[in-house]
Amino acid sequence: MNHRRIIIIGTGPAGYTAAIYASRANLAPLVLEGAQPGGQLTITTEVENYPGFREGIPGPGLMDEMRAQALRLGAEIVPETVLSAHLDVRPMVVVTESGDYTCDALVIATGASAKWLGIGKDEELGRRGGGVSACATCDGFFYRGKEVAVVGGGDTALEEALYLTRFARHVHLVHRRDTLRASKAMQERAKANPKITFHWNQAVADLETRRVETSPGNPVEKLRALRLKDTRDGSPSLLEVEGLFVAVGHRPNTAFLRGALPADENGYLLVEKGSTRTPVPGVFACGDVQDSTYRQAITAAGSGCMAAVDAERWLSETCPPSRETSHV
Secondary structure (H helix, E strand, O other): EEEEEEEEEEHHHHHHHHHHHHHHHOOOOOOOOOOOOHHHHHOOEEEOOOOOOOEEEEEHHHHHHHHHHHHHOOOOOOOOOOEEEEOOOOOEEEEEOOOOOEEEEEEEOEEEEOOOOOOOOHHHHHHHOOOOOOHHHHHHHHHOEEEEEEOOOOOHHHHHHHHOOOOOOOEEEEEEOOOOOOOOOHHHHHHHHOOEEEEEEEEEEEEEEEEEEEEOOEEEEEEEEEEEEOOOOOOOOEOOOEEEEEEEOEEEEEEHHHOOOOOOOOOOEEOOOOOOOOOOOOOOOOOOHHHOOOOOHHHHHHHHHHHHHHHHHHHHHHHOOOOOOOOO
Protein backbone atom coordinates (compact mmCIF):
# COMPACT_ATOMS: atom_id res chain seq x y z
CA MET A 1 0.00 0.00 0.00
CA ASN A 2 1.02 3.63 -0.52
CA HIS A 3 1.14 5.51 2.77
CA ARG A 4 0.79 9.28 3.18
CA ARG A 5 0.79 11.54 6.19
CA ILE A 6 -2.30 13.23 4.79
CA ILE A 7 -4.69 12.50 1.95
CA ILE A 8 -7.16 15.03 0.56
CA ILE A 9 -10.21 13.61 -1.20
CA GLY A 10 -11.70 16.00 -3.74
CA THR A 11 -10.61 19.18 -5.42
CA GLY A 12 -12.36 22.48 -6.02
CA PRO A 13 -11.58 25.54 -3.87
CA ALA A 14 -11.64 23.55 -0.59
CA GLY A 15 -9.47 20.65 -1.72
CA TYR A 16 -6.92 22.74 -3.59
CA THR A 17 -6.59 25.24 -0.73
CA ALA A 18 -6.14 22.41 1.76
CA ALA A 19 -3.42 21.03 -0.53
CA ILE A 20 -1.68 24.42 -0.71
CA TYR A 21 -1.58 24.83 3.07
CA ALA A 22 -0.67 21.20 3.73
CA SER A 23 2.20 21.49 1.24
CA ARG A 24 3.52 24.61 2.95
CA ALA A 25 3.39 22.69 6.24
CA ASN A 26 5.71 20.10 4.67
CA LEU A 27 3.10 17.33 4.83
CA ALA A 28 3.50 16.25 1.17
CA PRO A 29 -0.26 15.81 0.64
CA LEU A 30 -1.76 13.40 -1.84
CA VAL A 31 -4.87 14.78 -3.56
CA LEU A 32 -7.35 12.39 -5.14
CA GLU A 33 -9.18 14.40 -7.80
CA GLY A 34 -12.38 12.44 -8.21
CA ALA A 35 -14.78 12.29 -11.13
CA GLN A 36 -15.09 16.08 -11.52
CA PRO A 37 -11.68 17.71 -11.00
CA GLY A 38 -12.19 21.29 -9.93
CA GLY A 39 -15.72 20.74 -8.65
CA GLN A 40 -18.76 22.85 -9.48
CA LEU A 41 -16.71 25.88 -10.55
CA THR A 42 -15.68 24.00 -13.67
CA ILE A 43 -19.25 24.49 -14.94
CA THR A 44 -19.39 28.19 -14.02
CA THR A 45 -18.69 30.44 -16.97
CA GLU A 46 -17.57 33.56 -15.09
CA VAL A 47 -16.61 34.18 -11.45
CA GLU A 48 -16.76 37.87 -10.52
CA ASN A 49 -16.93 37.65 -6.73
CA TYR A 50 -13.66 35.87 -5.92
CA PRO A 51 -11.19 38.37 -4.42
CA GLY A 52 -8.09 39.19 -6.43
CA PHE A 53 -9.61 39.06 -9.92
CA ARG A 54 -11.03 42.53 -10.53
CA GLU A 55 -12.10 41.70 -14.09
CA GLY A 56 -13.49 38.29 -13.08
CA ILE A 57 -12.17 34.91 -14.14
CA PRO A 58 -13.77 31.84 -15.77
CA GLY A 59 -14.54 29.14 -13.22
CA PRO A 60 -12.33 26.53 -14.92
CA GLY A 61 -9.51 29.09 -15.12
CA LEU A 62 -9.69 29.77 -11.39
CA MET A 63 -9.49 26.04 -10.67
CA ASP A 64 -6.54 25.66 -13.04
CA GLU A 65 -4.70 28.40 -11.16
CA MET A 66 -5.37 26.79 -7.79
CA ARG A 67 -4.31 23.38 -9.07
CA ALA A 68 -1.08 24.75 -10.52
CA GLN A 69 -0.31 26.54 -7.26
CA ALA A 70 -0.82 23.35 -5.24
CA LEU A 71 1.45 21.43 -7.60
CA ARG A 72 4.14 24.13 -7.47
CA LEU A 73 4.20 23.92 -3.69
CA GLY A 74 4.66 20.15 -3.70
CA ALA A 75 1.24 18.53 -3.61
CA GLU A 76 0.80 15.30 -5.53
CA ILE A 77 -2.46 15.19 -7.49
CA VAL A 78 -3.68 11.97 -9.07
CA PRO A 79 -6.81 11.32 -11.18
CA GLU A 80 -8.32 8.78 -8.79
CA THR A 81 -11.95 8.27 -7.75
CA VAL A 82 -12.46 7.04 -4.21
CA LEU A 83 -14.71 4.01 -3.87
CA SER A 84 -14.67 3.70 -0.07
CA ALA A 85 -12.79 4.74 3.04
CA HIS A 86 -12.13 2.72 6.18
CA LEU A 87 -11.93 5.18 9.04
CA ASP A 88 -12.08 2.71 11.92
CA VAL A 89 -8.54 1.38 11.44
CA ARG A 90 -5.12 3.00 11.89
CA PRO A 91 -3.68 3.97 9.55
CA MET A 92 -6.91 4.74 7.70
CA VAL A 93 -7.45 3.09 4.32
CA VAL A 94 -8.72 4.87 1.21
CA VAL A 95 -9.82 2.53 -1.59
CA THR A 96 -9.66 3.79 -5.18
CA GLU A 97 -10.31 2.27 -8.58
CA SER A 98 -6.65 1.40 -9.02
CA GLY A 99 -5.62 0.42 -5.51
CA ASP A 100 -5.46 1.30 -1.82
CA TYR A 101 -3.75 4.13 0.04
CA THR A 102 -3.23 4.53 3.77
CA CYS A 103 -2.95 7.77 5.69
CA ASP A 104 -2.64 9.21 9.17
CA ALA A 105 -4.95 12.17 8.51
CA LEU A 106 -7.76 12.52 6.00
CA VAL A 107 -9.38 15.67 4.60
CA ILE A 108 -12.73 15.25 2.88
CA ALA A 109 -13.42 18.00 0.33
CA THR A 110 -15.79 16.21 -2.04
CA GLY A 111 -18.32 19.05 -2.23
CA ALA A 112 -22.00 18.83 -3.05
CA SER A 113 -23.83 18.47 -6.34
CA ALA A 114 -26.90 20.47 -7.29
CA LYS A 115 -30.09 18.51 -7.75
CA TRP A 116 -31.49 19.14 -11.22
CA LEU A 117 -35.03 18.76 -12.53
CA GLY A 118 -34.48 15.43 -14.25
CA ILE A 119 -35.30 16.69 -17.74
CA GLY A 120 -31.73 16.54 -19.05
CA LYS A 121 -31.62 19.84 -20.83
CA ASP A 122 -31.48 21.85 -17.59
CA GLU A 123 -28.25 20.21 -16.47
CA GLU A 124 -26.80 20.47 -19.99
CA LEU A 125 -27.51 24.21 -20.22
CA GLY A 126 -26.22 24.67 -16.68
CA ARG A 127 -22.89 23.13 -17.61
CA ARG A 128 -22.59 25.25 -20.76
CA GLY A 129 -23.63 28.61 -19.38
CA GLY A 130 -26.84 28.51 -21.37
CA GLY A 131 -29.07 30.38 -18.95
CA VAL A 132 -29.57 27.75 -16.23
CA SER A 133 -27.92 27.95 -12.83
CA ALA A 134 -28.15 26.44 -9.35
CA CYS A 135 -26.69 29.50 -7.57
CA ALA A 136 -28.24 32.97 -7.64
CA THR A 137 -25.42 34.45 -5.57
CA CYS A 138 -22.95 33.19 -8.16
CA ASP A 139 -24.79 34.14 -11.35
CA GLY A 140 -27.59 36.59 -10.53
CA PHE A 141 -25.53 39.59 -11.63
CA PHE A 142 -25.57 38.36 -15.23
CA TYR A 143 -29.38 38.70 -15.41
CA ARG A 144 -29.67 42.38 -14.72
CA GLY A 145 -32.87 43.72 -16.27
CA LYS A 146 -34.04 40.29 -17.48
CA GLU A 147 -36.97 37.99 -16.75
CA VAL A 148 -35.91 34.95 -14.72
CA ALA A 149 -37.54 31.98 -13.02
CA VAL A 150 -36.78 30.07 -9.83
CA VAL A 151 -37.98 26.49 -9.33
CA GLY A 152 -38.56 25.29 -5.78
CA GLY A 153 -40.65 25.85 -2.69
CA GLY A 154 -38.28 25.85 0.30
CA ASP A 155 -36.31 28.55 2.06
CA THR A 156 -33.48 28.27 -0.46
CA ALA A 157 -35.82 28.89 -3.41
CA LEU A 158 -37.33 31.97 -1.78
CA GLU A 159 -33.92 33.27 -0.75
CA GLU A 160 -32.77 32.88 -4.35
CA ALA A 161 -35.88 34.65 -5.64
CA LEU A 162 -35.50 37.56 -3.23
CA TYR A 163 -31.81 37.91 -4.06
CA LEU A 164 -32.55 37.93 -7.79
CA THR A 165 -34.99 40.84 -7.42
CA ARG A 166 -31.89 43.04 -6.97
CA PHE A 167 -30.93 42.41 -10.58
CA ALA A 168 -33.77 40.90 -12.62
CA ARG A 169 -36.64 42.85 -14.10
CA HIS A 170 -39.01 40.23 -12.70
CA VAL A 171 -38.75 36.87 -10.92
CA HIS A 172 -41.18 33.99 -11.50
CA LEU A 173 -41.34 31.42 -8.69
CA VAL A 174 -42.46 28.06 -10.12
CA HIS A 175 -43.68 25.49 -7.60
CA ARG A 176 -45.32 22.10 -8.20
CA ARG A 177 -47.70 22.51 -5.25
CA ASP A 178 -50.03 25.24 -3.98
CA THR A 179 -48.24 25.64 -0.65
CA LEU A 180 -44.61 26.35 0.19
CA ARG A 181 -42.25 24.47 2.51
CA ALA A 182 -40.40 27.67 3.36
CA SER A 183 -40.62 29.33 6.76
CA LYS A 184 -43.55 31.66 7.35
CA ALA A 185 -41.28 34.71 7.63
CA MET A 186 -39.60 33.91 4.32
CA GLN A 187 -42.97 33.37 2.62
CA GLU A 188 -44.25 36.71 3.84
CA ARG A 189 -41.18 38.51 2.53
CA ALA A 190 -41.45 36.89 -0.89
CA LYS A 191 -45.20 37.40 -1.24
CA ALA A 192 -44.84 41.06 -0.31
CA ASN A 193 -42.24 41.67 -3.01
CA PRO A 194 -43.91 43.13 -6.13
CA LYS A 195 -41.14 41.77 -8.37
CA ILE A 196 -42.01 38.13 -7.58
CA THR A 197 -44.89 36.26 -9.23
CA PHE A 198 -45.90 32.80 -8.01
CA HIS A 199 -46.87 30.07 -10.46
CA TRP A 200 -48.66 27.45 -8.39
CA ASN A 201 -49.12 23.77 -9.28
CA GLN A 202 -46.65 24.00 -12.13
CA ALA A 203 -43.77 21.70 -13.08
CA VAL A 204 -41.09 22.35 -15.70
CA ALA A 205 -41.65 19.80 -18.46
CA ASP A 206 -39.07 21.08 -20.95
CA LEU A 207 -36.94 24.04 -21.93
CA GLU A 208 -37.04 26.01 -25.17
CA THR A 209 -33.80 27.51 -26.41
CA ARG A 210 -32.54 29.91 -29.06
CA ARG A 211 -29.20 30.02 -30.81
CA VAL A 212 -27.11 33.07 -30.00
CA GLU A 213 -23.83 33.92 -31.72
CA THR A 214 -21.60 35.07 -28.86
CA SER A 215 -18.69 35.50 -31.26
CA PRO A 216 -18.38 35.18 -35.05
CA GLY A 217 -18.97 31.57 -36.06
CA ASN A 218 -19.62 30.42 -32.49
CA PRO A 219 -23.37 29.97 -31.92
CA VAL A 220 -24.50 28.70 -28.50
CA GLU A 221 -27.85 27.58 -27.11
CA LYS A 222 -29.48 29.97 -24.67
CA LEU A 223 -32.67 29.57 -22.67
CA ARG A 224 -35.74 31.21 -24.21
CA ALA A 225 -38.71 29.82 -22.29
CA LEU A 226 -39.98 27.18 -19.89
CA ARG A 227 -42.60 24.68 -20.97
CA LEU A 228 -44.76 24.21 -17.89
CA LYS A 229 -47.27 21.49 -17.08
CA ASP A 230 -50.07 21.88 -14.57
CA THR A 231 -49.63 19.21 -11.89
CA ARG A 232 -53.41 18.89 -11.45
CA ASP A 233 -54.77 18.52 -14.97
CA GLY A 234 -51.65 18.33 -17.15
CA SER A 235 -52.47 21.44 -19.14
CA PRO A 236 -49.41 23.07 -20.79
CA SER A 237 -48.26 26.67 -20.76
CA LEU A 238 -45.23 28.68 -21.82
CA LEU A 239 -43.24 31.04 -19.61
CA GLU A 240 -40.72 33.20 -21.44
CA VAL A 241 -37.58 33.82 -19.37
CA GLU A 242 -33.88 34.26 -20.06
CA GLY A 243 -32.67 32.66 -16.85
CA LEU A 244 -33.68 29.62 -14.80
CA PHE A 245 -32.43 29.03 -11.24
CA VAL A 246 -32.97 25.51 -9.96
CA ALA A 247 -33.39 25.57 -6.18
CA VAL A 248 -34.55 22.07 -5.32
CA GLY A 249 -31.56 21.30 -3.10
CA HIS A 250 -28.01 19.98 -3.15
CA ARG A 251 -26.68 16.50 -2.48
CA PRO A 252 -23.39 16.21 -0.56
CA ASN A 253 -20.98 13.85 -2.30
CA THR A 254 -20.55 11.37 0.53
CA ALA A 255 -21.83 8.07 -0.87
CA PHE A 256 -18.33 6.56 -0.72
CA LEU A 257 -18.33 6.97 3.08
CA ARG A 258 -21.31 4.63 3.50
CA GLY A 259 -22.42 6.35 6.68
CA ALA A 260 -18.99 6.18 8.35
CA LEU A 261 -19.29 9.81 9.48
CA PRO A 262 -22.23 11.54 11.18
CA ALA A 263 -24.28 13.84 8.96
CA ASP A 264 -27.29 16.10 9.33
CA GLU A 265 -30.75 15.32 7.97
CA ASN A 266 -29.72 16.50 4.50
CA GLY A 267 -26.50 14.50 4.39
CA TYR A 268 -24.00 17.29 5.16
CA LEU A 269 -21.10 16.09 7.30
CA LEU A 270 -21.07 17.30 10.89
CA VAL A 271 -17.98 19.11 12.17
CA GLU A 272 -17.07 20.56 15.53
CA LYS A 273 -18.18 24.18 15.79
CA GLY A 274 -15.43 26.59 14.78
CA SER A 275 -13.29 23.87 13.20
CA THR A 276 -13.28 21.24 10.48
CA ARG A 277 -12.87 18.29 12.86
CA THR A 278 -15.35 15.46 12.44
CA PRO A 279 -16.22 13.09 15.32
CA VAL A 280 -13.60 10.64 13.98
CA PRO A 281 -10.09 11.62 15.13
CA GLY A 282 -7.83 12.55 12.26
CA VAL A 283 -10.68 13.10 9.79
CA PHE A 284 -11.53 16.64 8.68
CA ALA A 285 -14.24 17.95 6.37
CA CYS A 286 -14.22 21.23 4.44
CA GLY A 287 -16.10 23.00 1.68
CA ASP A 288 -19.63 22.30 0.53
CA VAL A 289 -19.63 18.74 1.86
CA GLN A 290 -20.14 20.26 5.33
CA ASP A 291 -21.61 23.67 4.43
CA SER A 292 -25.30 23.89 3.60
CA THR A 293 -25.48 27.63 4.27
CA TYR A 294 -22.98 29.59 2.16
CA ARG A 295 -21.78 27.26 -0.62
CA GLN A 296 -19.40 29.86 -2.09
CA ALA A 297 -15.93 29.43 -3.54
CA ILE A 298 -14.41 31.85 -1.04
CA THR A 299 -15.95 30.13 2.01
CA ALA A 300 -14.94 26.73 0.65
CA ALA A 301 -11.37 27.95 0.22
CA GLY A 302 -11.39 29.35 3.75
CA SER A 303 -12.55 26.06 5.22
CA GLY A 304 -9.91 24.25 3.14
CA CYS A 305 -7.28 26.37 4.89
CA MET A 306 -8.86 25.51 8.25
CA ALA A 307 -8.83 21.79 7.45
CA ALA A 308 -5.13 21.80 6.58
CA VAL A 309 -4.25 23.75 9.73
CA ASP A 310 -6.45 21.51 11.89
CA ALA A 311 -4.90 18.40 10.35
CA GLU A 312 -1.33 19.66 10.75
CA ARG A 313 -1.90 20.45 14.43
CA TRP A 314 -3.56 17.10 15.04
CA LEU A 315 -0.71 15.25 13.35
CA SER A 316 1.95 17.11 15.31
CA GLU A 317 0.20 16.32 18.59
CA THR A 318 -0.88 12.72 18.05
CA CYS A 319 1.00 11.25 15.12
CA PRO A 320 4.53 12.62 14.70
CA PRO A 321 6.47 11.39 11.63
CA SER A 322 7.78 7.89 12.26
CA ARG A 323 7.58 5.94 9.03
CA GLU A 324 8.93 6.34 5.55
CA THR A 325 6.42 7.61 3.03
CA SER A 326 6.17 5.63 -0.19
CA HIS A 327 5.07 7.36 -3.39
CA VAL A 328 3.10 6.36 -6.45
